[in-house]
Amino acid sequence: MRTINVSVNGTKHSHEVEPRMLLIHYLREVIGLTGTHMGCETSLCGACTIEVNGKAVKSCTMFAVQADGAEILTIEGLAAPDGTLHPIQDAFWTEHALQCGFCTPGMIMITKQILERNPNPTEHEIREGLDGNLCRCTGYQHIVNAVRTASLHRDALASLPKAGA
Amino acid sequence: MIANSFEYSAPGSLKEALALLAEGAKPLAGGMSLIPMMKLRLANPEHLVDIGRLPELNYIREENGELHIGAGVTHFEVESSPLLLGKCPLIAETAAHIGDIQVRNRGTIGGSVAHADPSADYPAALHALDAKIVLVSGEGTRTLSTEEFFLDTFTTALEPGEIVSEVIVPVDAGLTGTSYQKFLQPASGFAIVGAAARVRQEGGKFTLVRVGMTGLSGNAYRARNVEDALVGKEVTDANIQAAAALVADGQDASSDLHATAEYRAHLAGAYTARALRAALARSA
Numbered sequence: 001m002r003t004i005n006v007s008v009n010g011t012k013h014s015h016e017v018e019p020r021m022l023l024i025h026y027l028r029e030v031i032g033l034t035g036t037h038m039g040c041e042t043s044l045c046g047a048c049t050i051e052v053n054g055k056a057v058k059s060c061t062m063f064a065v066q067a068d069g070a071e072i073l074t075i076e077g078l079a080a081p082d083g084t085l086h087p088i089q090d091a092f093w094t095e096h097a098l099q100c101g102f103c104t105p106g107m108i109m110i111t112k113q114i115l116e117r118n119p120n121p122t123e124h125e126i127r128e129g130l131d132g133n134l135c136r137c138t139g140y141q142h143i144v145n146a147v148r149t150a151s152l153h154r155d156a157l158a159s160l161p162k163a164g165a
Numbered sequence: 166m167i168a169n170s171f172e173y174s175a176p177g178s179l180k181e182a183l184a185l186l187a188e189g190a191k192p193l194a195g196g197m198s199l200i201p202m203m204k205l206r207l208a209n210p211e212h213l214v215d216i217g218r219l220p221e222l223n224y225i226r227e228e229n230g231e232l233h234i235g236a237g238v239t240h241f242e243v244e245s246s247p248l249l250l251g252k253c254p255l256i257a258e259t260a261a262h263i264g265d266i267q268v269r270n271r272g273t274i275g276g277s278v279a280h281a282d283p284s285a286d287y288p289a290a291l292h293a294l295d296a297k298i299v300l301v302s303g304e305g306t307r308t309l310s311t312e313e314f315f316l317d318t319f320t321t322a323l324e325p326g327e328i329v330s331e332v333i334v335p336v337d338a339g340l341t342g343t344s345y346q347k348f349l350q351p352a353s354g355f356a357i358v359g360a361a362a363r364v365r366q367e368g369g370k371f372t373l374v375r376v377g378m379t380g381l382s383g384n385a386y387r388a389r390n391v392e393d394a395l396v397g398k399e400v401t402d403a404n405i406q407a408a409a410a411l412v413a414d415g416q417d418a419s420s421d422l423h424a425t426a427e428y429r430a431h432l433a434g435a436y437t438a439r440a441l442r443a444a445l446a447r448s449a
């Protein structure tokens with residue numbers, strides 16, 4: 001067992017974990033944040049995407065011990081405390097970018113990284129950015145539309161929560 | 166999918182890490198190849214040493230006309246480094262072809278070359294760049310050419326207790342034109358074939374040609390026969406076409422559900438020609 005200290009959505013946590021525990025299991029089962037979804041478990045679908053120190057990662061392909069000392073942001077950390085949706089969440093809502101919603105937490109987290117690195121992406125750049133995230137329902141077009149719509153809310157995006165902020 | 170139990174160490178210095186590795190521990194860098202294998206229990210290391218956080222392996226710097234990339238530098242850092250984009254665009258362009266954003270945020274250049282996947286992207290570019298791979302252990306360091314380092318499928322010249330500490334590539338912008346062209350397997354994103362080309366021309370003739378190929382066979386290789394067929398020849402598309410057609414000669418082309426050996430060999434020629442043309446268009 002090893003002790004890890006992490007900050008998740010601004011709240012500090014300290015736990016003893018087995019080195020082989022995956023970060024997604026730590027978030028879902030130890031901390032109880034079940035918004036991050038386990039889809040494929042094989043690094044391919046992106047449903048488990050979260051941010052570690054500002055970088056989007058697949059939390060099924062990282063051990064919790066590797067996140068020791070890190071600032072983590074999950075889907076639960078995006079909306080304002082009063083429940084106001086984050087502009088990317090809002091864009092997914094208005095563009096009907098989900099059906100079953102299973103892929104959505106990962107899609108929203110990767111959209112945040114895409115727009116931080118490229119605030120005004122072309123459709124091609126959006127599709128390349130979504131490369132590591134699979135959706136079995138929508139056919140992607142509405143997700144692409146949502147990323148574009150979110151990119152138009154520049155001012156709102158400028159006040160994006162940062163991991164640990 | 167839970168890995169077997171293992172001991173985990175996160176040493177604060179390279180020296181401490183090397184001491185643990187000398188005792189038989191296995192390095193963990195970005196984990197983008199090792200963790201999937203551990204989950205499938207294809208790899209069952211008893212002791213992992215996390216070298217992915219060592220600041221001593223995380224740098225990109227220019228020294229004496231060469232660019233040194235620390236083993237811990239992620240694919241995203243390579244793809245977005247202003248120094249590399251300006252002075253060795255081939256390595257940055259190749260990094261951008263690897264996997265997806267999340268994989269590039271974690272995976273490292275040291276882990277990729279050490280893993281030596283027969284479809285990995287970097288090896289093609291590193292062959293074309295005449296790159297050097299620097300290895301370090303408790304005993305000291307040694308510097309190998311790519312042909313000395315990449316030995317076979319998932320097999321390199323690394324000895325037990327030894328790690329890759331850095332990759333050295335030349336300052337290459339200016340007269341040299343480069344390109345990496347990848348035909349990917351859409352589900353995994355890995356290369357079915359990937360061709361890296363680097364060319365220089367003077368007075369209408371090729372003066373330098375380098376070709377690296379990945380994906381075709383069990384090990385990425387430098388296609389010296391294509392290079393030899395072009396150096397000193399006139400810069401014409403017919404010459405490029407004829408030389409590129411040689412790229413699969415003498416290779417044991419792989420066959421799998423995504424591409425038969427015959428189709429792979431065909432693709433290798435086509436993508437080598439594309440890479441050579443694109444590199445030529447970027448050379449002065």
Ligand SMILES: Cc1cc2nc3c(=O)[nH]c(=O)nc-3n(C[C@H](O)[C@H](O)[C@H](O)COP(=O)(O)OP(=O)(O)OC[C@H]3O[C@@H](n4cnc5c(N)ncnc54)[C@H](O)[C@@H]3O)c2cc1C
Nearest residue numbers: 194195196197198199264272273275276279285286328329
């Ligand atoms: C979904 C997905 C898609 C991918 N697509 C591609 C792709 O298109 N192209 C491509 O090239 N790769 C691809 N990869 C692999 C990726 O590039 C990995 O990052 C890389 O192969 C390994 O680097 P790592 O830092 O993650 O190493 P790890 O997974 O941490 O380690 C890999 C191996 O190398 C050893 N090791 C690590 N660092 C060192 C070192 N410095 N010295 C000696 N040994 C070391 C480890 O012990 C282990 O055996 C993909 C991976 C995933 C999960």
Ligand code: FES
Nearest residue numbers: 039040041046060
């Ligand atoms: S659950 Fe992590 S990538 Fe699919």
Ligand code: FES
Nearest residue numbers: 099101135136137
């Ligand atoms: S909405 Fe169902 S998987 Fe994307």
